[in-house]
Amino acid sequence: MIDKQHLIDRFFSYVTVDTESDPESDSTPSTEKQWNLANALVEELKQIGLEDVTIDENAYIMATLPSNVDHDVPVIGFVSHFDTSPDFTGANVKPQIVENYDGKDIVLNAEKDIVLSPDEFDDLLLYKGQTLITTDGTTLLGADDKAGVAEIVSAMEYLVNHPEIKHGKIRIGFTPDEEIGRGAHKFDVEKFGAEWAYTMDGSQIGELEYENFNAAGAVVTVKGKIVHPGTAKGKMINSMYIATDYINSLPRMETPEHTEGREGFFHLQSVNGEVDGTKLQYIIRDHDKDQFEARKNMMAKLADDINAQHGKELVSIEIKDQYFNMREKIEPVMHIVDLAEEAMKKANIKPIIKPIRGGTDGSQLSFMGLPCPNIFAGGHNFHGRYEYVPVENMQKAIEVIVNIAQLAAEKNE
CATH class of the missing domain: 3.40.630.10 (Zn peptidases)
Known part of the structure; x- marks a missing residue:
């Protein structure tokens, strides 16, 4: 050789x-x-x-x-x-x-x-x-x-x-x-x-x-409302707390550090937040096509559920497929x-x-x-x-x- x-x-x-x-x-x-x-x-x-x-x-x-x-x-x-x-x-x-x-x-x-x-x-x-x-x-x-x-x-x-x-x-x-x-x-x-x-x-x-994985990227955008903290009661909406609720509502053990083989995951890549607005960037991965679609649907439904809980549209999500x-x-x-x-x-x-x-x-x-x-x-x-x-x-x-x-x-x- x-x-x-x-x-x-x-x-x-x-x-x-x-x-x-x-x-x-x-x-x-x-x-x-x-x-x-x-x-x-x-x-x-x-x-x-x-x-x-x-x-x-x-x-x-x-x-x-x-x-x-x-x-x-x-x-x-x-x-x-x-x-x-x-x-x-x-x-x-x-x-x-x-x-x-x-x-x-x-x-x-x-x-x-x-x-x-x-x-x-x-x-x-x-x-x-x-x-x-x-x-x-x-x-x-x-x-x-x-x-x-x-x-x-x-x-x-x-x-x-x-x-x-x-x-x-x-x-x-x-x-x-x-x-x-x-x-x-x-x-x-x-x-x-x-x-x-x-x-x-x-x-x-x-x-x-x-x-290989089916793959998608997701951007979750959370809107808040900034008000002087001295007069904020009932008015301020801290987007970072809502973003934290979103993060914690996804299955905690379905992340890269807890999965192997054919197990899929949600991976939070970055958080960029202030009171007035927070952006979360995720990647979604699964070998099984049906479970892959279910993961995307779960993330979209979670945004809807949080909006329903607050009675207003604070959370939006954009999901783009990357490869299959x-x-x-x-x-x-x-x-x-x-x-x-x-x-x-x-x-x-x-x-x-x-x-x-x-x-x-x-x-x-x-x-x-x-x-x-x-x-x-x-x-x-x-x-x-x-x-x-x-x-x-x-x-x-x-x-x-x-x-x-x-x-x-x-x-x-």
Whole structure:
């Protein structure tokens, strides 16, 4: 498989370029700095020998590895995103290498006493003896999803350099702004031209996912009335108290910190309040479509109930759907999941098939006509200072991509 140091060098060249996206921006990409890596990727794809390398006005990148067989093989795709999360800074990333990890604490930053410990992150113990890439404790790493980008580029390079491995036509795509939920918004599925694809955007080695949350965002606005507190009796309406009643009326245990697996939740993201007005921002998540609709209805009814209690309209709510569970689009074509599972087993990887407690470009792409399960990229602890990725996970992800390409060709001989 691909040279280890070559893979590390490639990954470092990606993560040291700041590509943080911005949810407050209306442009695509949402930050100008994403172009820096996007343009570099275009040149690299040409350099390794891919064809039809394009980048559009919104920084969506596509390229082709032509078929090297005579028989018809379905066109398959691989997709990753090159932006990083605005949850934690991605500027001035200084990746660190831990060779032959011994299973003990890793000091990320001695000066600031920042330690990556298996006592807190027991997944580390899965990787004893391996080579880990970590942060220096002051930034995120960007393995989400620059590990996926590096894996796809490396797999294509390997296939170009090893024509004895037979495969059909392969399309690859890299997107901006996935971390702010807009990675697939301007993805041209027709231009991409694949029958199906895989996002390389999961975490732990072996992850294979074709279910994700149904998702919505909700803004609850509470109106109050400001009056001088000395003469406020019977006149003042403190919106923050009403907002507190709203918050406390939702099921307290149905929040992210109390749920797992396929359990849905209400998540209060922010509160901005004064006496005269308070705004609550929520996200709503559930894997089950009926329960998802019930959660939205519960929030709307709660606003109505509080208004009825006060005899006036103090609470209003705006709910917008964000994405849906891709399971309904994948189940009719389950052979694409079976193919990925077979590719993992061929690489001596035990598949871990589980629902995503989040979203993915693959969800939106599936509803846009491109069925797109999600495969591990190998990193852990995304969006923060404790993010790390084992190099061996990335090597295995590359092997899975190559195996998928090879198996697809063999099954259509």
